[in-house]
Amino acid sequence: MASFHFLFFLFFSFFVVCDVHGYPNYGDALAKSILFFEGQRSGRLPADQKITWRSNSGISDGSNAHVDLTGGYYDAGDNVKFGFPMAFTTTMLSWSAIEYGKRMGTQLESVQVAIRWATDYLLKAANTTPNKLYVGVGDPNSDHRCWERPEDMDTPRSVYSVSPENPGSDVAAETAAALAAASIVFRKTDPQYSKILLKTSKKVMEFAMTYRGAYSDSLGSAVCPFYCSYSGYKDELLWGASWLLRATNDGSYxxxxxxxxxxxxxxxxxWDNKYAGARVLLSRQALVNKDKTFESFRVQAEDFMCNILPNSPTSKTQYTPGGLMYKLSESNLQYVTSITFLLSTYAKFMMASSHTFNCGSTLVTPDTLRNLAKKQVDYILGENPLKMSYMVGYGDRFPVRIHHRGSSLPSLVSHHNAIGCEGGFQPFFYSGNPNPNILTGAIVGGPDQNDNYPDDRADYSHSEPATYINAALVGPLAYLVGSYH
Incomplete structure (x- = not known):
């Protein structure tokens, strides 16, 4: 009887992960990839919160600077609110809704809720104090010495900002991009909110353009080495202006x-380097709208694609034996999901304009890009040498010891007493046991260059999830939902 139950479990697990055509269940993956954001929420949680092991946290954020900076998202497995990656996350969620919203079905509303949780916070960050943009809450150095639930935080909730005297063109232009992209998302469903987003975006972009400088230089150890602006700020100025151009059609941008x-x-x-994203976004004008003044961006976008494609003579991209793009050793899946978004979206623009291009003598069609994008998504969802899904809660085998404080510590519901700064290391962080709380939908940093994954909580470069890994995969998943039923 036991063997029958085991066989039934195997069959059921396969049925859940694969639909009748043998494809991964993209609809299930899409829903979970969006649900993940509920687990990253800061602030007072709403009555309809589905990830119920989370509770209110950071409800006095900003108070030590006499401002309200509650809400927003924790970026990854820690309890800090970094504005730079949060804004990029918001831009990518918004771009997903803009390009693929019609394919999302009932999930479009969930994406809009996830975007709004971020934009409500970004509006506070941009509009609370004249000529100042708040870009972080929580001392990252103190936070990273602790292993405690966000609900128990007792580390300094320091507030960080950029200003004319301490500029941050990168974080300001990314915030402007996020607000501009979101303004397009809400244009029909909430026109008043859309107008506020766009007005604020213009103001923040003006600040980014007027007061030039990298926020890393202004804020030092408050953002480095966590989210240093390694690529400088020119790429964000390009990205922010590109999104405002898309939102306004104002030629000055x-x-x-x-x-x-x-x-x-x-x-x-x-989250750091936006050149390729801006070029793909701008190339839509050249391809779909046939505007020749954007041709240079189309050429640059295609040069980027040729740097990615494995059979291109100019490819600069390593692939694992199992076929996964491999860019950098720390949190490699963030690059995979972001690049996969660009592959899917450029293919969409090519399809709309019956366009192809060449990498050397190699012909590139929309299907060339889409097939590579699908292969990357399928790998993440379990079609890989380990047969492991890198999305938590998806499939029958996924990471269970992720580097995430809230997931790895017992919830307030099950453990009422506070767990102090160092109280979470023993017996939880160093335990070999699975995390008690499943952070459904979280995509971790991923396997190494040889397709190996240790599932070790202490190995943050592979086991830590992040909002910007998930945000970039929402669009490709929505595309695949609409293409493979």
Whole structure:
């Protein structure tokens, strides 16, 4: 009888992960990838919160600076609110809704809720104090010495900002991009909110353009080495202007982005480096709208694709034996999901304009890009040498010891007493046991260059989830939901 139950379990698990055509269940993965954001929420949680092991946290954030900075998201497995990756996360969620919202079905509303949780916070960060943008809450150095639930935080909730005297063109322009992209998302469903987002975006972009400087130089150890602006701020100025151009059609943004002279060749796209994203976004004008003044961005976007494609003579991208893109050893899946978004979206623009291009003598069609994007998504969802899904709670085998404080510590519901700064290390952090709380939908940093994954909580470079890993995969998942039933 036991063997029958085991066989039934195997059959059921396969049925859950694969639909009748043998594809991964993209609909299930899409829903979970969005649900993950509930587990990252800071502030007072709403009555309809589905990830119920989380409780209110950070409800006095900003009070030591006499401002309200409650809400927003914790970026990864820690309890800090970093504005730079939060804004990029918001931009990517918004871009997903803009390009693929029609394929999301009932999940579109969930994506809009996830976006709004971030934009409500970003509006506070941008509008609370004149000529100041708040870009972080929580002392990261103190926080990273602790292993405690967000509900128990007793580390300093220091507030960090950029200003004319201490500029941060990168974080400001990324915030402007997030607000502009979100303004497009809410244009029909909440026009008043959309107008507020766009007005604030313009203001923050003006600040980014006027007071030039990298926020890493202004804020030092408050953001480095966690989210240093390694690529400088020109890419964010290009990105922010590109999104405002998309949202407003105001030619002054086109004039500005042309004046930047951003010609850097790139083979990456991330919370730090936006060149490729901006070029793909701008190339829509050249391909879909047939506007020749955007041709240079189309050429740059295609150069990027040629740097990614495995059979391209100019490829700069390593692939694991199992076929996963491999860019950097720390949190590699963040680059995989972001680049996969660009592959899917550029293919969409190519399809709409019956366009192809060449990498050397290799012909690239929309299907070339889409097939590579699908392979990356399928790998993440379990079609890999380990047969492991890298999305928590998806499939029958997934990471169970993720580097995430709230997931790895007993919830307030099950353990009422506070767990202090160092109280979580023993017996929880160093335990070999699975995390008590499943952070459904979280995509971890992923396997190494040989497709190995140790599932070790202490190995944060592979086992830590992050909002920007998930945000970039929402669009490709929505595309696949609409294409493979």
């Amino acid at each position: 086109f004039a500005f982005l042309k004046s930047l002279g951003a010609n850097d060749d790139t083979d990456i796209f991330s």
